[in-house]
Amino acid sequence: MxxxxxxxxxxxxxxxxxxxxFAPVGTEEVELAGAVGRVLAGPVxxxxxxxxxxxxxxxxxxxxxxxxxxxxxxxxxYLEIKGEVAMGAVPDRGVxxxxxxxxxxxxxxPAGADAVVMIEYAAQHPDQTLEVRRAVAxxxxxxxxxxxxxAGEQLFAAGVRLRPQDIGLLAALGITRLTVPRRPxxxxxxxxxxxxxxxxxxxxxxxxxxxxxLAAAQVRAWGGLPLIKxxxxxxxxxxxxxxxxxxxxxxxxxxxxxxxxxxxxxxxSAIRDLPGAVILVHGVAIRPGKPTILAAVGEDGAQPLLGLxxxxxxxxxxxxxxGRPLLEHLAGLKPQAPWGRSVTAAxxxxxxxxxxxxxxxxxxxxxxxxxxxAEPVLGPSGLLSPLVKSDGLVMIPLGVEGLFKGEQVVVxxxx
Amino acid sequence: MxxxxxxxxxxxxxxxxxxxxFAPVGTEEVELAGAVGRVLAGPVxxxxxxxxxxxxxxxxxxxxxxxxxxxxxxxxxYLEIKGEVAMGAVPDRGVxxxxxxxxxxxxxxPAGADAVVMIEYAAQHPDQTLEVRRAVAxxxxxxxxxxxxxAGEQLFAAGVRLRPQDIGLLAALGITRLTVPRRPxxxxxxxxxxxxxxxxxxxxxxxxxxxxxLAAAQVRAWGGLPLIKxxxxxxxxxxxxxxxxxxxxxxxxxxxxxxxxxxxxxxxSAIRDLPGAVILVHGVAIRPGKPTILAAVGEDGAQPLLGLxxxxxxxxxxxxxxGRPLLEHLAGLKPQAPWGRSVTAAxxxxxxxxxxxxxxxxxxxxxxxxxxxAEPVLGPSGLLSPLVKSDGLVMIPLGVEGLFKGEQVVVxxxx
Numbered sequence: 001m002x003x004x005x006x007x008x009x010x011x012x013x014x015x016x017x018x019x020x021x022f023a024p025v026g027t028e029e030v031e032l033a034g035a036v037g038r039v040l041a042g043p044v045x046x047x048x049x050x051x052x053x054x055x056x057x058x059x060x061x062x063x064x065x066x067x068x069x070x071x072x073x074x075x076x077x078y079l080e081i082k083g084e085v086a087m088g089a090v091p092d093r094g095v096x097x098x099x100x101x102x103x104x105x106x107x108x109x110p111a112g113a114d115a116v117v118m119i120e121y122a123a124q125h126p127d128q129t130l131e132v133r134r135a136v137a138x139x140x141x142x143x144x145x146x147x148x149x150x151a152g153e154q155l156f157a158a159g160v161r162l163r164p165q166d167i168g169l170l171a172a173l174g175i176t177r178l179t180v181p182r183r184p185x186x187x188x189x190x191x192x193x194x195x196x197x198x199x200x201x202x203x204x205x206x207x208x209x210x211x212x213x214l215a216a217a218q219v220r221a222w223g224g225l226p227l228i229k230x231x232x233x234x235x236x237x238x239x240x241x242x243x244x245x246x247x248x249x250x251x252x253x254x255x256x257x258x259x260x261x262x263x264x265x266x267x268x269s270a271i272r273d274l275p276g277a278v279i280l281v282h283g284v285a286i287r288p289g290k291p292t293i294l295a296a297v298g299e300d301g302a303q304p305l306l307g308l309x310x311x312x313x314x315x316x317x318x319x320x321x322x323g324r325p326l327l328e329h330l331a332g333l334k335p336q337a338p339w340g341r342s343v344t345a346a347x348x349x350x351x352x353x354x355x356x357x358x359x360x361x362x363x364x365x366x367x368x369x370x371x372x373x374a375e376p377v378l379g380p381s382g383l384l385s386p387l388v389k390s391d392g393l394v395m396i397p398l399g400v401e402g403l404f405k406g407e408q409v410v411v412x413x414x415x
Numbered sequence: 416m417x418x419x420x421x422x423x424x425x426x427x428x429x430x431x432x433x434x435x436x437f438a439p440v441g442t443e444e445v446e447l448a449g450a451v452g453r454v455l456a457g458p459v460x461x462x463x464x465x466x467x468x469x470x471x472x473x474x475x476x477x478x479x480x481x482x483x484x485x486x487x488x489x490x491x492x493y494l495e496i497k498g499e500v501a502m503g504a505v506p507d508r509g510v511x512x513x514x515x516x517x518x519x520x521x522x523x524x525p526a527g528a529d530a531v532v533m534i535e536y537a538a539q540h541p542d543q544t545l546e547v548r549r550a551v552a553x554x555x556x557x558x559x560x561x562x563x564x565x566a567g568e569q570l571f572a573a574g575v576r577l578r579p580q581d582i583g584l585l586a587a588l589g590i591t592r593l594t595v596p597r598r599p600x601x602x603x604x605x606x607x608x609x610x611x612x613x614x615x616x617x618x619x620x621x622x623x624x625x626x627x628x629l630a631a632a633q634v635r636a637w638g639g640l641p642l643i644k645x646x647x648x649x650x651x652x653x654x655x656x657x658x659x660x661x662x663x664x665x666x667x668x669x670x671x672x673x674x675x676x677x678x679x680x681x682x683x684s685a686i687r688d689l690p691g692a693v694i695l696v697h698g699v700a701i702r703p704g705k706p707t708i709l710a711a712v713g714e715d716g717a718q719p720l721l722g723l724x725x726x727x728x729x730x731x732x733x734x735x736x737x738g739r740p741l742l743e744h745l746a747g748l749k750p751q752a753p754w755g756r757s758v759t760a761a762x763x764x765x766x767x768x769x770x771x772x773x774x775x776x777x778x779x780x781x782x783x784x785x786x787x788x789a790e791p792v793l794g795p796s797g798l799l800s801p802l803v804k805s806d807g808l809v810m811i812p813l814g815v816e817g818l819f820k821g822e823q824v825v826v827x828x829x830x
Contacts, residue, residue: 032613032628033628033631033632033641033643034635035632036632036635036636037635037636050622050799051622052617052619052622053619053620055622055797057726057795057797059675059676086608087607087608087609087620087649087675087678088607088608088609088610088618088620088621089620090618090619090620091620104675104676104677104678105675105725106607106609106622106675106725107609107620107675108619108620119676143795143797143798147798148797148798148799148800149799149800155803162632163632163636163829163830164629164630164632164633164636164731164829165629165731165799165802165803165805165829166803167628167629167631167632168625168626168628168629168632168727168731168799168802169625169799169800169802169803170628171613171623171624171625171627171628171629172613172622172623172625172727172799173623174613174614174615174616174623176613176614192502192503192521193501193502193503194502194503194521194522195503198447198586198587198589198591199589199591200589201589202467203503203505204467204468204505204523205468205502205503205504205505205506205522205523206503207465207466207467207470207521207587208586208587208588208589209586210583210584210586210587211583212586213447213448213582213583213585213586214579214580214582214583214586215579216448216582217448217450217451217577217578217579217582217583218579220449220451220452221451221452221578221579226448228448234502260474260502260519260520260521260522261474261519261534262519263502263519310520310521311472312583312587316579316580316583337780337806339758339780339806339807339826339828340755340756340758340828340830341755343754343755343758365752365754380472380558382470382472382558382563383558383562383563384465384563384564384580384583384584384587385563385564385584387580387583387584388570388580388581388584390580391752391754392754411754413754413755414578414579414580415578415755
């Protein structure tokens with residue numbers, strides 16, 4: 001077995017720059033009703049116009065707008081009501097000069113009509129005379145054909161994550177099935193002779209496999225399909241076999257666990273022994289999270305493998321900072337607007353940075369009057385509870401000695 | 416049929432004040448691995464301590480800290496290495512004065528040891544002498560029993576939405592199943608004679624049932640189970656029967672569609688005719704969204720029914736502002752921290768408010784240098800595309816005449 005070697009620590013940007021070499025996952029078809037939150041595999045254009053006809057947007061009377069000109073409460077215009085338009089039907093007659101047809105909201109306008117006088121500004125006399133008390137402009141209280149969407153218009157680019165209103169617009173166009181990237185399948189392997197399954201009572205010196213469940217929940221929350229593969233014994237043949245099996249089944253392999261030098265060494269050897277394996281990153285310049293591995297494995301090195309640090313806080317940070325962008329790349333997601341994924345807050349105390357590494361500090365948010373405070377939640381990275389007590393992470397950039405109390409910082413929110 | 420009557424328009428706060436009368440849905444058990452994003456039905460306490468034993472948090476040598484006192488590179492202390500501790504096992508001996516045992520990260524500390532000298536600050540001589548080059552304090556590089564979680568400590572309150580790190584902590588404690596509120600079942604009924612199913616080509620004067628799909632996607636995105644019940648004919652017996660069936664099946668009924676006075680009138684009559692029906696709200700002081708209905712229906716009036724306006728933008732806003740809090744109440748979710756659900760931005764133009772109503776304006780966000788702009792996306796509420804082009808809503812409070820260009824506004828993000 002070769003001795004443990006660290007490459008030069010690589011920066012976050014250097015790690016992210018490797019991702020384009022990994023092929024995004026294939027696509028699948030989904031029903032529109034289940035597509036909220038999914039990502040479009042290709043651009044979508046409108047097959048037809050919406051609305052497809054001149055449509056009343058208020059309850060009232062379809063008229064020729066010019067017939068209403070000059071109308072006011074003091075000097076109304078009088079038109080002749082010739083009937084009404086039924087919902088969902090083609091009007092059985094048009095509107096000529098001096099005529100009106102009663103229309104409900106959403107109905108088709110009769111030929112000749114170009115506006116709707118709202119019911120509030122009209123009175124219907126028993127002799128079917130309509131008293132119009134307010135003039136309407138041509139196009140008033142109607143929706144023009146194509147006003148919502150023009151036929152052929154591009155609605156969405158590839159890689160857009162669909163929100164409820166996007167689903168509504170697609171429904172209006174009769175687009176009932178969509179092609180989306182599959183959810184990336186993420187195999188999660190745990191290593192470490194001290195680790196037992198979560199449904200077992202650990203003996204003295206043993207702990208439960210918490211990291212795998214944390215990583216699986218992150219994968220699920222971010223749109224992937226986690227496959228928890230269980231605990232692999234700390235020996236080369238077992239690890240090598242489990243990795244090879246995961247390679248066939250998954251789009252991305254995560255190895256979780258093993259902080260000790262011996263286990264990391266073994267893991268690295270087993271990865272190196274996979275077909276097509278190239279170790280791209282061994283050690284990243286972030287804190288916590290230094291002992292992270294990124295490898296290209298499988299045919300043409302097309303599949304990524306991420307070796308996570310053993311400490312839970314380190315693994316969680318590496319997943320947030322490096323795992324999530326990798327998953328989003330595999331899932332074909334375009335970089336999305338950052339709104340909602342971070343907030344700006346005032347730091348509640350001085351913080352020293354990590355020399356030579358990008359430093360990720362867990363913080364809790366607290367509002368006090370007009371100020372939103374980011375309070376560092378300290379504690380060794382071997383603990384889970386500081387993560388649980390935190391709302392997000394503050395990053396101290398590489399080369400920055402520290403941040404000062406009161407300084408405005410960007411808090412990257414968990415979730 | 417009684418004539419259409421509007422109650423006094425009720426404010427958002429008045430509508431929300433009715434929600435406590437509705438019973439939250441029952442509970443179900445879920446596996447921990449699938450519980451991310453779910454809400455805890457009750458508080459959860461730690462059945463045991465984590466870690467359960469004194470644990471090394473670094474690779475190195477377990478020692479009695481006092482034996483290292485005074486050690487430096489120039490004046491090391493010398494200890495005798497008596498063996499090593501295996502991962503996941505109980506050390507087969509303790510550490511006496513002047514002794515050390517090699518330990519990997521995560522291993523149990525031997526009796527007598529109270530600190531770990533990191534491998535970086537020690538040298539192992541061939542005669543099993545350990546040269547300690549830096550003093551360690553008692554407790555250094557170890558995790559104390561209960562340092563992460565004390566036995567019996569309350570970890571989570573009822574109503575907390577579980578994040579990945581929360582799942583990790585529960586896994587560490589061996590809590591493999593959780594009791595959570597069921598996902599509220601939400602029946603979505605569409606009414607309107609002009610409406611056709613989304614997989615049909617609308618004839619002249621007809622439109623597809625987009626609103627139901629928009630509402631269903633909102634329900635799904637917010638943790639409910641949408642049940643799209645299809646299009647109900649605009650007649651009293653059909654509507655009455657469909658509502659009665661939904662009452663049995665669902666926790667919440669949404670009626671979508673029907674903007675015209677006639678349809679709203681009919682809907683109201685059918686609701687009134689349900690067992691236990693009380694109309695609580697008929698008309699809300701928000702724009703868009705005035706013709707909203709809230710009713711208590713079913714036995715003891717325990718089930719809520721929300722009648723949505725027919726215009727898609729109005730329905731979407733009412734769902735955001737009134738539907739989402741109702742769904743969250745039914746699902747037992749405690750009010751969550753607002754981080755991530757809104758951002759502050761500068762308004763790009765003057766905006767007039769709606770007299771006597773809380774006004775919700777769709778906005779698109781755009782970053783320009785250091786400024787995040789909220790740009791109103793105008794358009795009639797009968798259109799879907801302005802919603803699709805928007806990132807969120809700006810609210811102009813009741814009684815405020817308008818907002819000025821450049822003013823800092825809170826943008827409530829869609830999603």
